[in-house]
Amino acid sequence: MADETNRNLDREALLFHITGRPGKIEIAATKPLTTQRDLSLAYSPGVAAPCLAIQRDPTTAYDYTAKGNMVAVISNGTAVLGLGDLGALASKPVMEGKAVLFKKFADVDGIDLEVDTRDVDEFVNCVRYLGPTFGGINLEDIKAPECFIIEQRLRALMDIPVFHDDQHGTAIIAAAGLINALDLSGRDIGDAKMVVNGAGAAAIACVELVKAMGMRSANVTLCDSKGVVHRGRSDLNQWKSAHAIDTEARSLQDAMRGADVFLGLSVKGAVTAEMVATMAPQPIIFAMANPDPEITPEDVLSVRDDAIIATGRSDYPNQINNVLGFPYIFRGALDVRARTINDEMKIAAARAIAALAREDVPDEVAAAYSGRRLRYGRDYIIPVPFDPRLIAAISPAVAEAAMRSGVARKPIIDIIGYRRELSARLDPTAASLQALSAQVINNPKRVAFAEGEEEKMIRAALSYRNAGYGTPILIGRAEKIAATMAAMGLGGLEGMEIQNAKLSTQTKPYTDYLYGRLQRHGYLYRDVQRLVNSDRNVFAASMVMLQDADAMVTGTIRHFHSCLSDITKVIDQTPGELVFSVTLLIARGRTVFIADTNVHEAPSAQELADIAIQTAALARRMGHEPRVALLSYSTFGAPLGRTPDRPRQAVALLEDRKVEFEFDGEIGVHVALDPDLLKLYPFCRLSAPANVLIMPGLHSANISSKLMQKMGGATTIGPVLMGLSRPCQIVPMDATVSDIVHMATLAAAEAGR
Ligand SMILES: NC(=O)C1=CN([C@@H]2O[C@H](COP(=O)(O)OP(=O)(O)OC[C@H]3O[C@@H](n4cnc5c(N)ncnc54)[C@H](OP(=O)(O)O)[C@@H]3O)[C@@H](O)[C@H]2O)C=CC1
Ligand SMILES: CC(=O)C(=O)O
Ligand SMILES: [Mg+2]
Structure with missing residues (x-):
């Protein structure tokens, strides 16, 4: 099974890389290049001006x-x-x-x-x-x-700055973990005795940084594949001999006796439980070999229940991973135009990471790792990679250290403002999607993929299963699904289910239930029976309604409205809520929530207010503090017209309902999204550009979101179907496999709420 899991991961990874534009990266222009004038500014002849300016003053290269x-x-x-x-x-x-x-x-x-x-x-x-x-x-x-x-x-x-991440990134993160592990075990770095197994890139860098932080050279024993690196050896290269000590110890086993700290940067299985048993009380064991550690946490705990343990893996607590460091370290170094990344900056980064682990963990971060206790202690000595606070914690610390140590070419005066700017710079969407995924992994769900014979749906279902989100249920004929999978060279069906609506033993209860709903709407029992047997959306929705599935996803072969009509035959809306859809647009590091992109053609003021409230709640759940703009072609009365009345009345309704988010309107989208234009309206209640855009009608919502996707290069999530009493999502017909998996995950997370 482990082999099969790896093969699935390999297949998915290859598909991930080959889909669309090959690879993971492209270059985007930051200036318009559409007219002859643009061209003459961006390139010859205009470009000569910045060239000459840089020749006169090379520092202006950073500006131009x-x-x-x-x-x-x-x-x-x-x-x-x-x-x-x-x-x-x-x-x-x-x-x-x-x-x-x-x-x-x-x-x-x-x-x-x-x-x-x-x-x-x-x-x-x-x-x-x-x-x-x-x-x-x-x-x-x-x-x-x-x-x-x-x-x-x-x-x-x-x-x-020239920075070898496998050395220093690893060292910084390991040092951060060590600071906290020493603190938790009541030790002073100046007295602690450390053994390091491995004497390569990562190990040497760790030893150097930890010594720079105050550990005494005589207290650090380095081991390589031949045993202890001691002064009597003649086979050492200059990097190893710089850390050779006088000692009687010759083997790792000798060195471990009485040691406080073990750092493993060598190979799988290099340490035994017997060795760990001889360490000092409350031993600190960082077994960081990847992908398999020097010793597993289970083996350590079998002999030492007082140990503090970290590994390089994400499936145990305390993951030492260099992604916690390099993005933020370079951010800080670049922002002060540092000449180098020196020890002061590395130590500052390590201390900042260590300090962050001692702070209270916000709910959205904790939610992403639910099931794990994220409170400073033995099982949480280091922050988790999707913690959005990392940037504001590490980059300013690195920048300040660069300034203190004299390597910053452009000091930052307002470090508090800089910290605030960094927090705002990152879009929380990625973190909140990660949080949703983690919630589903911790609480896996059964999701019905209604169009189960479609290739895209099958691939999405496989991906859903492989990600550990739960059991996908493909609605369709087993032989057709098996043939499609075989033709695509996809693996087996383990961990998945197939439900053929025609053969299911559940059609009777589904038909009885649905007949109860539809008998007074012109349907005979046999009509309903035919629906359940032949309409996969109806069948999937019945599964969800009668709790044979937790959620459903559909939409790749039928239009939104047709799918919605099938689903609402079976599933009611949530009392007091509207059924509508929200599209998330992500572009240039910013997310906006646009509603209603699919259902209400000309929403009334009341409906606009409801849509605003439900969309603001979704934005908040996804980590955004909602600032809601009720949009129009008109901004606060100019120009006048009939359409702006509804958004204006909706604003009045929101005032009456005393909602707890910022909102205003009617307002033009250009003003709502532009901080400078907003300043023309000092009375406006939006403290910053809007991130929830409530459109006055379906035309504008639907067209603008699709236009942004097709022409503006925005990434879209959704449309997310809101207001149904059971989690169902309808993807657009041109949805990719990733889109379908996102929506299935969203539905599964909704089922877990
Ligand atoms: N968790 C993390 O974030 C990171 C983990 N690592 C892990 O650290 C390990 C080393 O990586 P790196 O420094 O880049 O690699 P290197 O190739 O530079 O170094 C490997 C070192 O391991 C030593 N070694 C090999 N086998 C043994 C053994 N049985 N006992 C003791 N030492 C042994 C080698 O000894 P010799 O010199 O005698 O050949 C060498 O010094 C890898 O497992 C890697 O996955 C690395 C970076 C980040
Ligand atoms: C994590 C990393 O950089 C490595 O394993 O090389
Ligand atoms: Mg690497």
């Missing part, structure tokens, strides 16, 4: 080009993750991945560069001349000891 926000992720592919020397080309997916994480977590523009040489001089020469292009260099997956030489030489040659 993208340099200041750009980091190169550079590898030669000699140590790709734990996979070994795969070469430069095969490392590209990892480097693209890292570039995307830079963007997502810290709005840094990462560009991957794969350099096809194993020769240190050639590599250094290639990278050293790239300085003008970038604000920083992130070296990645380069094997030891070459990585040490390469980094050392590039740091000396370049005037921008």
Whole structure:
């Protein structure tokens, strides 16, 4: 089963990378390039002006080009993750991945560069001349000891930060965990005795950082594959011998006796329970080899229930993972135009991460990891990767340390304002979607995929199962589904269910239930029977209604309205709520919620107010503080017309209902989204641009959201169907597999609420 799970993951990952534009990254223009005038400004002849300005004053490159926000992720592919020397080309997916994480977590523009040489001089020469292009260099997956030489030489040659993440990223996160583990076990770093297994890139960097933080050299014993790194050895390279000590210990087993701390940066299974048993009371054990640790937490706990344990894995508490560091460290370094990333900045990052773990965890973060106790203690010594507070905690600490240590070229005066700006810079949507996914993983659900014979639905169902969200139920004929899966080369059906509406033993109770609802609406029993047997939406909705499924998803082969009409034959709306749909548009790091994109053609003022209230609640559930604009072509009375009356009346209704969110209108969308234009209306109650856009009618809602998707390059989620008493979602007919999985997850999360 484990092998099958891995094969499924491999298949999905390949499909993920090949779908649409191949790979994970593209370049987008930040300036309009549509007219002859644009062209003459962006390129020749206008572009000569910034060129000459930069020649006169090179620091203006940060003002006139993208340099200041750009980091190169550079590898030669000699140590790709734990996979070994795969070469430069095969490392590209990892480097693209890292570039995307830079963007997502810290709005840094990462560009991957794969350099096809194993020769240190050639590599250094290639990278050293790239300085003008970038604000920083992130070296990645380069094997030891070459990585040490390469980094050392590039740091000396370049005037921008050069940072080998496998060394320092790992060290910073491990150090942060260590600060807290020492605190929780009542130890002083100056007295603690540490054993480190592994003497490669990550281990040497960890040892150096921990020593810079105050651990005494004599208290650190390093081991490599041949045992303890001691002064009597003649086979040590310069990086190992810098940490060799005088000691009688020769093996890891000798070294572990009485040690307070163990850091594993070596290989799976290098440590035994017997070794752990000989450590000091409350031993600290960070077994960080990936993907399998030096010793499993279960084995440690079998001999030491007083241990504090961390691993590199996400399926145990306390994950030491470098994604907690690099995006935010570079963000801080770039924002002060740092010349380098020095020890002061690394220590500041480690301390900031450690401090964040001691703070109260907000509900939305805790929700993403429900089932786990996220309160400072043995099982929570380090923040979790989807904590949206990381950026505002780490980047200012790094920036301040750069300023203190004299490597900042552009100091930040208002550090509080900077922190606020960082928090606002990131869109909480990704974190809230992660929270929803985590909720479903912790509370898996049975979701009916109504159009179960469709290839897209089958792939989405497989993906749903593989992600651990629960049991997908495909509605369709088993032989047809099996044939489609075989033709697509997809794996088996384990963990999935197929329900053929014609053969199901449940058609009788479903028909009885539905006949009760429809008998006075012109349906005979046999009409209802035919519906249940032949309409997969009706069958799936009946499953949800009679609790044979927790939620359903449909929509790839029939129009929204046709699906909604099928579903509402079976399922009621929630009392006091409207049925309508909300589309989330994500563009340029900003999310807006647009409603009603599908149901009410010309909503009344009352309906607009209801839509506003329900949409604001959805926005809040997804981590956004709602600021609701009731939109029109008119802004506060100009120009006058009949259409603006309804949004204006809806605002009055919201006032009467004393809702607890910001709202205003009628207002034009250009004003609602633009902070400068909003200033023209000082009485307006929106304290910042709106993020919930209530459209005056279906035309504008539907057209604008689709236009943004097709022309504006916005990512859309939804339309999310609101107001039904059971969780059902209807995807658009052009939905991708990922869209369907998102909507199924959303429905499943709704079922768990
Ligand atoms: N959790 C995290 O965030 C991270 C974890 N890691 C993990 O750390 C490990 C090392 O990575 P990295 O430093 O980049 O790799 P390197 O290749 O640079 O170093 C590996 C080191 O492990 C030593 N080693 C191998 N086998 C044993 C053994 N049985 N006992 C003791 N030491 C041994 C090697 O010894 P010798 O020098 O004698 O060959 C070498 O010093 C990997 O498992 C990696 O997954 C790395 C980065 C981040
Ligand atoms: C996490 C990482 O950077 C590595 O395993 O190489
Ligand atoms: Mg790496």
